[in-house]
Amino acid sequence: MAIVEFITKEDLEKFKLELFAELRRPGQKLHKQSEQKEWLKSYEVMKLLSISPGTLQSLRNSGSLKFNKVGGLIYYKYEDVSLLVEGKNRVVR
Known part of the structure; x- marks a missing residue:
């Protein structure tokens, strides 16, 4: 007979907070280049670097x-x- 475990709303909230904390951890490495596509759109760069549209501009x-x-x-x-x-990076004008 299988054991049934219930996940509460509090469990999900705790998991979410832990996941976000892990994703925002300083020194987070980018994906290996072989796992990453060659060209990124603006929204992908902003998400990857955790920056605003103004900072990207x-x-x-x-x-x-x-x-x-x-x-x-x-x-x-x-x-x-x-x-x-x-x-x-090198500044290129």
């Missing part, structure tokens, strides 16, 4: 993060985002 304006614009969409190379996180 500032990175573009300063030349800290290279980008390509196709139509109305802006794309970023995963490699460039990775270099920015590692502090190895």
Whole structure:
């Protein structure tokens, strides 16, 4: 006979808080490049770096993060985002 365990709302809330804490942990590494797609959209970069749209705009304006614009969409190379996180970015104007 199988044992039935119930998950309470409090259990789910605790799990959510632990998961978010783990995802926001300082020094979090990016995915291995083989597991990551080559080009990222703006929302993906903001999520990956935990930054706002204004911060992303500032990175573009300063030349800290290279980008390509196709139509109305802006794309970023995963490699460039990775270099920015590692502090190895070069300002290109």
